[in-house]
Amino acid sequence: ASLVSRLPESSPTLFEAKRKLNLTFEAIAKELGRDEVAVAAIFYGQAQASPEDIKKLSEVLNIPHEKLEAQIPPIPDRGRTLDMPPKDPLIYRLFEVVQNYGYAYKGVLNEKFGDGIMSAISFSTKVEKETDEKGDWAVITLRGKW
Amino acid sequence: ASLVSRLPESSPTLFEAKRKLNLTFEAIAKELGRDEVAVAAIFYGQAQASPEDIKKLSEVLNIPHEKLEAQIPPIPDRGRTLDMPPKDPLIYRLFEVVQNYGYAYKGVLNEKFGDGIMSAISFSTKVEKETDEKGDWAVITLRGKW
Amino acid sequence: ASLVSRLPESSPTLFEAKRKLNLTFEAIAKELGRDEVAVAAIFYGQAQASPEDIKKLSEVLNIPHEKLEAQIPPIPDRGRTLDMPPKDPLIYRLFEVVQNYGYAYKGVLNEKFGDGIMSAISFSTKVEKETDEKGDWAVITLRGKW
Amino acid sequence: ASLVSRLPESSPTLFEAKRKLNLTFEAIAKELGRDEVAVAAIFYGQAQASPEDIKKLSEVLNIPHEKLEAQIPPIPDRGRTLDMPPKDPLIYRLFEVVQNYGYAYKGVLNEKFGDGIMSAISFSTKVEKETDEKGDWAVITLRGKW
Amino acid sequence: ASLVSRLPESSPTLFEAKRKLNLTFEAIAKELGRDEVAVAAIFYGQAQASPEDIKKLSEVLNIPHEKLEAQIPPIPDRGRTLDMPPKDPLIYRLFEVVQNYGYAYKGVLNEKFGDGIMSAISFSTKVEKETDEKGDWAVITLRGKW
Amino acid sequence: ASLVSRLPESSPTLFEAKRKLNLTFEAIAKELGRDEVAVAAIFYGQAQASPEDIKKLSEVLNIPHEKLEAQIPPIPDRGRTLDMPPKDPLIYRLFEVVQNYGYAYKGVLNEKFGDGIMSAISFSTKVEKETDEKGDWAVITLRGKW
């Protein structure tokens, strides 16, 4: 099924407002004081928006506060956006990294931390752009509590 | 099936030697001049070992060079280690990050770079340990050519 | 597909009323004299509501009795809420417990009870919150007839 | 494939010794000072055995220490025992509980704790037997850090 | 998807009429002179209703004959109600019987009849209730041409 | 994989002895005082053999008692024989009955017994042969505690 049919009601509201105002996630993230990936995740219904986030989003995006509050689910129903394996080539590449390096990460992490796990909840992530003589590089950082 | 039955012949050879000598991936990586995740990936048959890598591995791990050369496949048959979704909890957490943040990454990456893709081939990755008052944090960095 | 499209008609009715009145499952459960997990399960169409449950729900939640009676299916069509493996991280953790400890539970249960099975029907379950110096703990108890 | 082919080398060693000495998980657990479910999980290669656990296991089960140390994998490769959905009826019942009550647990847990997750790692679990006039009851308790 | 979306148009018509008149399958079956399981199967679009069945159903259930004739598909498109493995616990139990005893049935049937097959088409089935000192028992009988 | 590779060690032992002695399940069942389907299920490792069953099986089938005791798993690991959907045509027909009549059984059972479930554990099953002018009929009866 199409992506929209899996997303909460708030998603088209947010994306439409963002497009009309021609705002980037980066700009919105600055207003909210959050990482831009987290803001994008709120747009897709994958991260929780705090009451303050909702308030700021309604201001920045010019959406009636009540409407946004009613449409954003109080508890995000995570994991709805993708089927696995992902079909979109960009997202597949990230999945491929896990597929190819999964046990290598596990080996190195266990060596550094002992038996345990990196939390995907007490967790933050960011995307940066680096440019050198070879061109542009996307740098994604995952940081999770052990 | 068990993990070993999916790995190339070189994997048990390498792991056994590493255990006997009580070496870490970090120590081996320093000898090879490569990232420790890449070295672990060589152990699991997921990354290509150059002739120099093989030579150094045979020295550091005290494995006859010829044996190692014969056992390491000339072209890695990547993607063999995992079934998806992964069952091991640690690796599942990485998969979960892709599942939950996949479209958020795509949204932010496209905003920064335009339509395109982060290469998983012209790509490097590393694992670091940070410690603060809240405890230990695992930091995984993915860096890929756009 | 989205969660709502899998639920009976009564689910949005119940959740909407609960949200408007700002009631917790705990508060509703006290009125009904049932475990709060069972009440939540009724909201999701996974447990049977007795005629009394329906009567009390309509009173507590201020929903016309007839409407609720018509919308709650007389026989719950259980198992509709989830695809397996679950994608939501919280529910996945419960699934992971079964995946990792399944045979351990079987081994210990058989040792204590002989060959047999724990009923998931003559069964009750509850969720409690404990707090100690390490923080909060969720305690889930399953109790089933052997 | 059969269960044994998925387990680490240590599993048949441990089970055979246990059967010969006619010991219960409960008895072994007392010697190790651990929950019996955790001990059973060590038998199935799903939980990590500490050096002390290995030492005591070798004593209690009369297995040469060196052999046990070599056979127990230093990092458990968790999640190997089951395919999902599980086919064994006893384990399926546990899975069914997650399938039927998953969102009910999520709803109640979020109400009690806010958005978040119950850890399946900082986690303990136990199995108890209760008997009343209706017969025997299996009681399984999951306790995880929020 | 929900069950209703998989059923023919006639299903909600029949169920609604049945509920309004508060009739059991047993009562309807007596009027039609058919097994009650077959009648329930007609309700779910899984068995063929003869012209007489349709006539009697329209009388018993007070549904315009023309409407029913138009809504009941002339050739049932069987197998639409379930995904496999079934998620509803009651139906899963029947499935579990096939899963656990499948080869046992095959062994015994072949011993009694030689190589061959029990028809699921020249076939009848019924459900009975037995009560003894241990409580109620459900008895399901399958009878198929060899 | 082939069926044998999924069965416990005792299965080929039992089948080989049965073939050599040219005994039917019926004959063996009479000696054991159990239903022949249950006996066949023991052969396939899907039902538990009591100590007496093992003793009688060793006598009837002329197998050393110790050998049989060692090979029959103390707790059957049920559900190993089939992949679902089953490929063998005979077993598929039984599966098809569940697929086609599942909700019809559920509807009729709930009408007779209320909300609940037919146990597949407190359960017995038998196979009979009936012959009339149309030929042979296989009759399978499932009887489970509600």
Add this chain to the structure above:
Amino acid sequence: ASLVSRLPESSPTLFEAKRKLNLTFEAIAKELGRDEVAVAAIFYGQAQASPEDIKKLSEVLNIPHEKLEAQIPPIPDRGRTLDMPPKDPLIYRLFEVVQNYGYAYKGVLNEKFGDGIMSAISFSTKVEKETDEKGDWAVITLRGKW
């Protein structure tokens, strides 16, 4: 999902007209000068209707030509009607023939024709009814270019 939701817009138009006029595929096929299976395949959107087919169909079935031309897709999107394995028992039987005899057909075909393949495109198929003292027989013939 239901069958209709997978079919092109022309399917309900054609079936409705056929039912109203009470025409068989055989009768329609005669008018079109095509095999009745091919005609039925056009009804289900699985075979291409030539301009002449469309003209004759509109005449025979009394459907405005323009409407039919607009609704029949110019290029059939084949393979939409079934999920595999098929759940409808009649279609499953055909599938079962392929499942059981697949390699036998391959063996015999290769013996007769050498390495190669039977085209499913330069292909025709028909259904015939034969009656003898044992009753009716369905005869399906597949004829494909090697």
Add this chain to the structure above:
Amino acid sequence: ASLVSRLPESSPTLFEAKRKLNLTFEAIAKELGRDEVAVAAIFYGQAQASPEDIKKLSEVLNIPHEKLEAQIPPIPDRGRTLDMPPKDPLIYRLFEVVQNYGYAYKGVLNEKFGDGIMSAISFSTKVEKETDEKGDWAVITLRGKW
């Protein structure tokens, strides 16, 4: 897994003898008085060999009678040769016929025979080669009792 690992012990015995003697299925079928597809099916363990078939096969193929009798399973465990969808292109083409024409066959068969089913058990099938100016044609005929 490879095909051989799924076949009964008799399969390699039969194929090896056939290859050594350079016999075709057609030649063997003539000796046995059976269709060549049925003979090929016996080679793959998918059809039952009668005692006479076994006797003749041992003669024609020069295999000790006792050996063949021991290796051919008394009851064929059908459906073992293929995973579905089939990967071999030739067999896939047959599968594709069912996928594309399934409902067309059902429609035409129901029109000719009424509601019912074509048996895949009281069933015969044959392969013929036709040659015309366009080249060779493979003709496969399925004939089953209604």
Add this chain to the structure above:
Amino acid sequence: ASLVSRLPESSPTLFEAKRKLNLTFEAIAKELGRDEVAVAAIFYGQAQASPEDIKKLSEVLNIPHEKLEAQIPPIPDRGRTLDMPPKDPLIYRLFEVVQNYGYAYKGVLNEKFGDGIMSAISFSTKVEKETDEKGDWAVITLRGKW
């Protein structure tokens, strides 16, 4: 589900205009100065349309520019058109080529280029028609950066 329900809003708009004007992909591609496969991919929402592409498409196809701009997603959500394995026979043939020749391509490519990968992003593809005495040939060329 049907193909249309997976495509972006722009797809039916584009196809309808193309049909009304009776234009080929080839003709449209010439106007846009792009490969016709890329143009077809834009129609199916699988390739990105540049602002110029959108402008020209609106001119060539006589679609209001604003409407097209609003309907074409700014970032294509690729991979939505197919389930895998593909059911449409034409597309299955391409899939079959990958299935059968996958490792052969890998072997030859690695021999020519060393370890690495052919980009599916820095990539172009075209379809050509060749005719010789044997008839028509479809020639598909893939050209990707190593």
Add this chain to the structure above:
Amino acid sequence: ASLVSRLPESSPTLFEAKRKLNLTFEAIAKELGRDEVAVAAIFYGQAQASPEDIKKLSEVLNIPHEKLEAQIPPIPDRGRTLDMPPKDPLIYRLFEVVQNYGYAYKGVLNEKFGDGIMSAISFSTKVEKETDEKGDWAVITLRGKW
């Protein structure tokens, strides 16, 4: 499972000889007068080797002719090398091309050829290397009879 376990016996024989003699597919292909992709496909058991191919292969690779003839299966059991979706990144890229461009190819091909299909059997394919100022390009050509 590992790749080798899915290949015919001849595969390791051929690869080992090739490695010892340090020959490329290109060199071997020249000797055989065939495309190098076809030769690689013979190595993987996915294409048929003619008697001449076998003779030349035994000469070029210095393998006893009889051994090779016995190990190469007379009829290739195609499609054994890959699970789908492929996990190896290089092969996945080819799969991704089909996934993303499938319907675009179908649209363009139908426009050029009418309804029909590109044969994957009367088919040839080749791999070429092109180099320009941007670097190396892999060019794969598929050519199939319509």
